[in-house]
Each structure stands twice: as structure tokens, then as C-alpha cells.
Amino acid sequence: MTDQSHPAAPLDRRGLLKAAGAGLSALALPWFPGWAQPVSAGLATLPELTGPDVTLRIAHQMMMVDGRPRHAIGINGTVPGPLIRLKQGQTARLTVINELDEDSSIHWHGLLVPFHMDGVPGVSFPGIPAGGRFTYEFALQQAGTYWYHSHSGLQEQMGHYGPLIVEPDAPDPVAADREHVILLSDSSPIHPHMIMRRLKQMGGYFNYQKQTLFGQLAGRDQKAAERAAWGGMRMDPADVADVTGATYTYLVNGHGPAMPFAALFKPGERVRLRVINASAMTTFNLRIPGLALDIVAADGLPVRPVTVDEFQIAVAETYDVIVRPGDDRAYALVAESVDRSGMARAVLAPRPGMMPVFPALRPRPLATMKDMGMGGHNGGGHGGSGHDGVGAAACPPEHAAMGHCSPAAPAAPMDHGMRDFSLAPPTVRRTPTVQSISPMPVDRTGEPGQGLADVGHRVLTYRDLVSATRNPDPRPPAREIEIHLTGNMERYMWAFDGEKLSEVKAPITFRAGERVRVTLVNDTMMGHPIHLHGHYFELVTGHGDHAPRKHTVQVQPGGKLSFDLTADAVGDWAFHCHLLYHMHAGMMQIVSVRPDSDRAA
Structure with a gap:
């Protein structure tokens, strides 16, 4: 057994400062718990465990965020949990000991494992009882950057997550002189169940960036017609994120922005950054001013390098x-929350102690009519486009007559809640969970993401991603299904097709080996990261048999997105929005892949 974990040594703040004064602050001390690392020097790193045998202990603990203590759930005494480094082709054996007073679990996010090792209580296994243990055992099929986290209750929000890297069994196609894990997360001193309670009481509880009367009268925020439309729908265009910097501190490897994590380099080196968004609720926009970013892998799998300034x-x-x-200078790595209510910060520097100038937060974005599924109508910014690459709003009648594009649908009348069910397919239930139906959803995979249309530099889009290797299954899909992402922000209810998980009577069923096109339609004004367990799928973005393969995909507000899936893993799999409180509120279903002999109706 090669478990390299260490027990957490007791250390008070005075002892830590004394050690720092003795010169230890320039070192990473792996036997200290994560909260006690000498973060002022900026060199603390996550403890690392190597396989194939690893032991993980889940327990309550305290963590320090920018010098302030808060309650957390850690793994082996650290928050985030230790970096687990495994090898492709190994059979990993990961023993998890639950020292909590409640059930727990670990899901190996993005790893292709047998369904009973996937770690989702009530779907793939019963969970790990309080005081119990469970050994996950599976062969490592793929290399790349992944992570792990609890799939029990709201434990993930409290620190129950960590990075996981699988080294390739052949020479790594990504050449680098050194690498750093950049694990982004969000942390709150408020207990997650209290956060959920406040969201249920008022969906915009944490939105401190609402439009002001002065701003509206001055015309700074929106055009008059658009302001009136938003008022008629009783919605706030500043509701870009529902848990914000009002309660969150944004972290890099457990470090807050006041005591940022630092990663070293030598000028001229190729440095690989393995960026993981392990947050509960936060979409981040990441950039390093002064450095170009070459994207070389997405969701663990290599892509053809694409150079951008932000993603x-x-x-x-x-x-x-x-x-x-x-250059021989420090660089600022900044990850702004999508609503720009805060940022995670880190330092990339040639020597310890160097600090860059961090940029200020940019002005907050506002949702547009396009974000409400109104296509190009009053949307502003980029026009949406379908799979033919021509935006509906930009399709003149003469081109439509020749079949070159699809004409824009007429704007549909809306009641104040946009609940015009004549626009919805029969699969969408007429429930309070459906606050709005997108009249003209458009494919937004060619757009850079909410708030990034006019930043003045290169920003990654999903259409920029091209798989570095040919897809393993180039067959066209044999059938298609459409799934609507629905929600009611006023009542904080979230679902697929208007049905919360507790209301669903049957799983989404696929036959083993079949090829299916799945189209996700976002009927809400927020982006949703949709994750399918146990599978990769290919985004339909015009790249044929080199379409990018992912397991998690962001569906932009008012947008739609299609992917082709080969149902090649028999079993029951979780399918859900990865915004933790959305999933907890019901935005989750089960995908059941059945042997071909068990044909569903």
C-alpha cells in the first residue's frame, strides 16, 4: 500500500507564525493540514497521494480562509482534499472511511468506472454510513485532469472535494516543463442548508447587484423598452448568479484572495495549468493578463491547441x-465569478514573495432578452446561430426560401411569467417549476459565455474545441430526444422538463450501444452545467469525427445545445445540473442504459 497521507499535526496560529519567522514559510509542509499551511509565502501545495492503493478519511474540521476560521468537511485533514495521482491502466483501490455522523460518498467526476463504483447514493450504491467504510475498485481507462467530490446532501459545499490526475501509460501528448493544479472553489461561512433555506425564501436573496432606480433613470443599465419588458416579467436582469460574492469567498487550492496561492516558474518554461472548477455554484471567467493561454485539453481529453486570452x-x-x-516578473491569475461579485486570485511568479498588480472587478453583466430565449430579438451582443451556422435573426426571407437558413419565428406573446405553454413540446409538464418557456432558443456554442462578448480580446468558445484524435464512434445518431432545462427563480424550483427528481416516474432509457442525439434547451435566464455520469459525448459543433468529447457542458441562458451520445455503459447513471443547489432542488434525473435485449417501449 502506497498511501502517503499524514495525520494532521496540531498547530495554533502563534506556532504557525513562529515557524514562518524561522524560515519555514518558504516551504510546503505536507504534514500540516491545509488550513495551517504557511500561505503568506504563497508556496503551500496540496498534499499528494499516489496509487494504486489510497485511503481517504472524511471528517469535520476547521479551515482558514483569509485568516478567518470556518467549519468545514475535509479529507485527510485538508480542504480541498489531497491531490490523488493515479496511472492509466492501473486498478485503483480507494478506501474511504466516513468519520462524519451522517452518510457520505465520493463520486469520481469524469472517470469511466462501473456504475456500482460511481459513488451516487440511491442510484449506484447505498452510500457510506456514518462510521463506515467503502472500497472503490476500478480500472483506470483514461488519462487526464479530473476531480472527486461528495454526492451526499450539500457536503460538497463544505469542502468535500479534491483534485485527481491520471497520468498516461504512454508519453504524455502535452509537453510541459512543469505543472500546477489550479482548483477553483467557493466557500461560505453560512451553513449550506441555511443558504438553501434563504434561496427558497427569496431566489435573489444573495443578489446585491440589482439595478438601481438611478441607474435605470439614467439609462445606464438597459434601453427603456428592455427595462419595461423585464419589469413586466417580474424578473431582474442582474440575476446572473443566485449565490454570489455576498456570501462566497472564491478560492484557489483553498486560498482566499487576500492570501493568494502562488505557483512558481522559470522564465521561458512551458507551464501546464490543470484548471478544475470544483465550486458548488460559481461559473468563473479566467485570464492571466499579459499571457496567452493555449487550451490543450477539455474535461481530461486532449484537444487541438487553441490560443485565447480568457475562457x-x-x-x-x-x-x-x-x-x-x-519575463522575470509575477503574473496575476484571476478567475472572476460570472456575475463579477468577486474573484479567485493566484500568483504565477519566478520567486517566492513576488506579487503582481491584480486587476479590479469589471462591471457586472446584465441578462438580455436573448438570455431569456428571445433569440436575436432585443438581445444585443452576438446573434445566436443554429447548427447551420446562420443566426435565425440574420436570415432574410429570400435565403430562407432557398433553404439556406431558417427564418426567425415571430415573437410570441408572453404573459408576465412567460409561461406560454403553446411554445413547449408535450414533454414539458405544466408545473410551477416552469416559470418561462424560451420562444426562440438558439445555439450559443459559438459565443464566449455570458458577459464576455465585448471584452476586447480572444475568448474561448465551444466551437473552438476540436478533438486531438478521431472520435471512437463516428456513427450518425439513430434517434433524437429533447430535454428542457426549467426553473422558477421566485420559488427556487429547478427541474428537467418541469419534473423534479422526486416527481419523475421513469428514467431516461437508452439501449446499450445505441447512438442518440440529445438536445438541451435552456428555458431559464441562468447558465446550467449539465453532467452525465459514466459517459463522454460529442458536442455537435460542426467538427465531424473530431467533435470535442466532454462529460459536462454549459448550456447558456436562453440557448440550446446538442450532443451525440453512444450509450456504452450499462447501468443507472445520474444526469443533473452541477449547480449544487439546483440539483438539490430537483434538477436531476436518472439515465438507465439497458442491455439491447431489454428494449424499452
Whole structure:
């Protein structure tokens, strides 16, 4: 057994400062718990465990965020949990000991494992009881950047997550001189059940960036017609995120912005950053001013390198990035929350103690009519486009007559709640969970993400991603299904097709080996990171048999997105929004892949 974990040594704040004064602050001390690392020097790293045998202990603990203590759930005494480094082709054996007074679990996010090792209580196994243990055992099929987290209750919000890297069994196709894990997360001193309670009481409880009367009268925020439309729908265009910097501190590897994590480099090196969004609720926009970012992998799998200056990373996505810092200076790594209510900060520097100038938060974005599914109508910014690459709003009648594009649908009349069910397919139930129906949803995979249309530099889009290798199954889909992402912000209810998980009578069923096109339609004004367990799928973005393969995908507000799926893993799998409180409120279903002999009706 090669478990390299260490027990957490007791250390008070005075002892820590004394140690720092003795010169230990320039070192990473792996035997200290994460909250006690000498973060002022900026060199603390996550403890690392190597396989194939690893032991993980889940327990309550305290953590420090920018010098202030708060209650957390940690793994082996650290928040985030230790970095687990495994090898492709190994059979990993991960023993999890639950020292909590409640059930727990670990899901290996993005790893292709047998369904009974997937770690979702009530779906793939019963969970790990209080005081109990469970050994996960599975072969490692793929290499890349992944992470792990609890799938029990709201434990993930309290720190129950960590990074996981699988090294390739052949020479790594991504050449780098050194690498750093950049694990983004959000942390609140408020207990997650209290956060959920406040959201149920008022969906915009944490939105402190609402439009002011002065701003509206001055015309700073929106055009008059658009302001009137939003008022008629009783919705706030500043509701871009529902849990915000009003309660969150945004972290990099457990470090808050006042005591940022620092990663070292030598000028001229190729540095690989394994970026993981392990937050509960926060979409981040990440950039390093002064450095180009070469995206070389998405969700663990290699893509053809694409150079950008910024990219949006949804909850539960991972991106591998190559940077080449050539100057002998410190660089600021900043990850703004999508609503720009706060940012995670880190330092990339050639020597300890160097600090860059961090940029200020940019002005907050506002949702548009396009974000409400009104296509190009009063939407502003980029026009949406369908799979033919031509936006509906930009399709003149003569082109439509020749079949070159689809004409824009007439704007549908809306009541104040936009609950015009004549626009919805029969699969969407008429329930209070459906606050709105998108009249003209458009494919937004060619857009950079909410708030990034006019930043003045290169921003990644899903259409920029091209798989580095040919897809394993190039067959066209044999059938298609459409799933609507629905919600009611006023009552904080979230669902697929208007049905919360507790109301669903049957799973989404696929036959083993069949090829299916799934189209996700976002009927809400928020982006949703949708994750399918146990599978990769290919985004339909015009790249044929080199379509990018992902397991988590952000569906932009008022947008739609299609992916092709080969149902190649028999079993029951979780399918859900990875915004933790959305999933907890019901935005989850079960996908059941059955042997071909068990044909469903």
C-alpha cells in the first residue's frame, strides 16, 4: 500500500507564525493540514497521494480562509482534499472511511468506472454510513485532469472535494516543463442548508447587484423598452448568479484572495495549468493578463491547441492550459465569478514573495432578452446561430426560401411569467417549476459565455474545441430526444422538463450501444452545467469525427445545445445540473442504459 497521507499535526496560529519567522514559510509542509499551511509565502501545495492503493478519511474540521476560521468537511485533514495521482491502466483501490455522523460518498467526476463504483447514493450504491467504510475498485481507462467530490446532501459545499490526475501509460501528448493544479472553489461561512433555506425564501436573496432606480433613470443599465419588458416579467436582469460574492469567498487550492496561492516558474518554461472548477455554484471567467493561454485539453481529453486570452469554465469542467511566461516578473491569475461579485486570485511568479498588480472587478453583466430565449430579438451582443451556422435573426426571407437558413419565428406573446405553454413540446409538464418557456432558443456554442462578448480580446468558445484524435464512434445518431432545462427563480424550483427528481416516474432509457442525439434547451435566464455520469459525448459543433468529447457542458441562458451520445455503459447513471443547489432542488434525473435485449417501449 502506497498511501502517503499524514495525520494532521496540531498547530495554533502563534506556532504557525513562529515557524514562518524561522524560515519555514518558504516551504510546503505536507504534514500540516491545509488550513495551517504557511500561505503568506504563497508556496503551500496540496498534499499528494499516489496509487494504486489510497485511503481517504472524511471528517469535520476547521479551515482558514483569509485568516478567518470556518467549519468545514475535509479529507485527510485538508480542504480541498489531497491531490490523488493515479496511472492509466492501473486498478485503483480507494478506501474511504466516513468519520462524519451522517452518510457520505465520493463520486469520481469524469472517470469511466462501473456504475456500482460511481459513488451516487440511491442510484449506484447505498452510500457510506456514518462510521463506515467503502472500497472503490476500478480500472483506470483514461488519462487526464479530473476531480472527486461528495454526492451526499450539500457536503460538497463544505469542502468535500479534491483534485485527481491520471497520468498516461504512454508519453504524455502535452509537453510541459512543469505543472500546477489550479482548483477553483467557493466557500461560505453560512451553513449550506441555511443558504438553501434563504434561496427558497427569496431566489435573489444573495443578489446585491440589482439595478438601481438611478441607474435605470439614467439609462445606464438597459434601453427603456428592455427595462419595461423585464419589469413586466417580474424578473431582474442582474440575476446572473443566485449565490454570489455576498456570501462566497472564491478560492484557489483553498486560498482566499487576500492570501493568494502562488505557483512558481522559470522564465521561458512551458507551464501546464490543470484548471478544475470544483465550486458548488460559481461559473468563473479566467485570464492571466499579459499571457496567452493555449487550451490543450477539455474535461481530461486532449484537444487541438487553441490560443485565447480568457475562457469561461463552468462548474465541474476542467481545462488544461499551457502558458509561457517569458519575463522575470509575477503574473496575476484571476478567475472572476460570472456575475463579477468577486474573484479567485493566484500568483504565477519566478520567486517566492513576488506579487503582481491584480486587476479590479469589471462591471457586472446584465441578462438580455436573448438570455431569456428571445433569440436575436432585443438581445444585443452576438446573434445566436443554429447548427447551420446562420443566426435565425440574420436570415432574410429570400435565403430562407432557398433553404439556406431558417427564418426567425415571430415573437410570441408572453404573459408576465412567460409561461406560454403553446411554445413547449408535450414533454414539458405544466408545473410551477416552469416559470418561462424560451420562444426562440438558439445555439450559443459559438459565443464566449455570458458577459464576455465585448471584452476586447480572444475568448474561448465551444466551437473552438476540436478533438486531438478521431472520435471512437463516428456513427450518425439513430434517434433524437429533447430535454428542457426549467426553473422558477421566485420559488427556487429547478427541474428537467418541469419534473423534479422526486416527481419523475421513469428514467431516461437508452439501449446499450445505441447512438442518440440529445438536445438541451435552456428555458431559464441562468447558465446550467449539465453532467452525465459514466459517459463522454460529442458536442455537435460542426467538427465531424473530431467533435470535442466532454462529460459536462454549459448550456447558456436562453440557448440550446446538442450532443451525440453512444450509450456504452450499462447501468443507472445520474444526469443533473452541477449547480449544487439546483440539483438539490430537483434538477436531476436518472439515465438507465439497458442491455439491447431489454428494449424499452
